[in-house]
Amino acid sequence: MDRLSKNLNALSVDPRNLIAPISEEDVTITFVGQDEAGEVFQGADGRCYEVRSQWDKENAPDPLKRELILVIGISGEEEIKWIIETSNPGSRIIIVEPNLGLLYDAIQRKDLTALVNPRVSVAAVPMEEIGAAIENYLLTGLIVLASNIRIYGTYLYRNYFVNEMRKLVEIFSLTIKYVYFSLGNDVQDTLIGLENNLQNIGHMLESRDLGSLKGKFQGYPAIVVASGPSLEKNIEFLRQAKNKALIIAADTILNRLLKEGIVPDIVASIERYPELYGYCYAGKDIPEEVVLLA
Numbered sequence: 001m002d003r004l005s006k007n008l009n010a011l012s013v014d015p016r017n018l019i020a021p022i023s024e025e026d027v028t029i030t031f032v033g034q035d036e037a038g039e040v041f042q043g044a045d046g047r048c049y050e051v052r053s054q055w056d057k058e059n060a061p062d063p064l065k066r067e068l069i070l071v072i073g074i075s076g077e078e079e080i081k082w083i084i085e086t087s088n089p090g091s092r093i094i095i096v097e098p099n100l101g102l103l104y105d106a107i108q109r110k111d112l113t114a115l116v117n118p119r120v121s122v123a124a125v126p127m128e129e130i131g132a133a134i135e136n137y138l139l140t141g142l143i144v145l146a147s148n149i150r151i152y153g154t155y156l157y158r159n160y161f162v163n164e165m166r167k168l169v170e171i172f173s174l175t176i177k178y179v180y181f182s183l184g185n186d187v188q189d190t191l192i193g194l195e196n197n198l199q200n201i202g203h204m205l206e207s208r209d210l211g212s213l214k215g216k217f218q219g220y221p222a223i224v225v226a227s228g229p230s231l232e233k234n235i236e237f238l239r240q241a242k243n244k245a246l247i248i249a250a251d252t253i254l255n256r257l258l259k260e261g262i263v264p265d266i267v268a269s270i271e272r273y274p275e276l277y278g279y280c281y282a283g284k285d286i287p288e289e290v291v292l293l294a
Helices: 003-012 077-086 100-109 127-139 155-159 162-182 187-199 201-206 229-241 251-259 274-280
Strands: 029-034 038-043 048-052 068-072 092-096 120-124 149-153 222-225 246-250 266-268 291-293
Touching: 003 100, 029 100, 048 155, 068 077, 068 162, 077 092, 092 127, 120 127, 127 162, 149 162, 155 162, 187 201, 222 229, 229 251, 246 251, 251 266, 251 274
Parallel strands: 068 092, 068 149, 092 120, 222 246, 246 266, 266 291
Antiparallel strands: 029 038, 038 048
């Protein structure tokens, strides 16, 4: 079996691996040569990038702690092997590669069989899909390691693709916070949420597709309205803002706005106990055009 076949088999054997299809347009960086010090790549703009077998020892895995290690870059073959070997046996490693050109090169030339490991997963998808990929891993059990996260940038990313690395770190942070928040405040709250989701499947199928809203409010300012002294000062401003801004109301202020003749575009609820429904929604005459975000 040639190297390409071995690598394709290594990546496909584990259903947890998320590998995007690669088109010719995705290959914006290519391997051009190798010397004793390492490899050289060239971007579509002609810029050259060196990849050296140098570890970031200041950011080494903690062998005494179970960690969730997010490794940025699949080209650092020896670095990845070092991380696998030196990390705690209870740690989980996710290799994130948003550059599909580097993924293509790795599949063609490198030995990826070390990634066939129950502790290792690969998420090689475009940048805009990274958040969903990380969310999927967290929700299938890795959230228990989220209190001990280590983000490790391989040589190419920490030396050349710094902006991409910063963007990935931001995506990781926002995704982890979102998953923590979505799980609720405690076990009972989480179970209530799961039960509600199951009971509401029929309504979900009839609800508005969030994808249809993409870009609809581009260029619109958003106004988030909650109770407090600032509301009293800005009632008239809110009336004037209708159809000129996206008005998002907290559930506790919805009825006050309706009494003032202000119909928000969205009402948001983040709690799910019966008392909230009784206070904010039960028996209230809420216009059909108000979208519930819950």
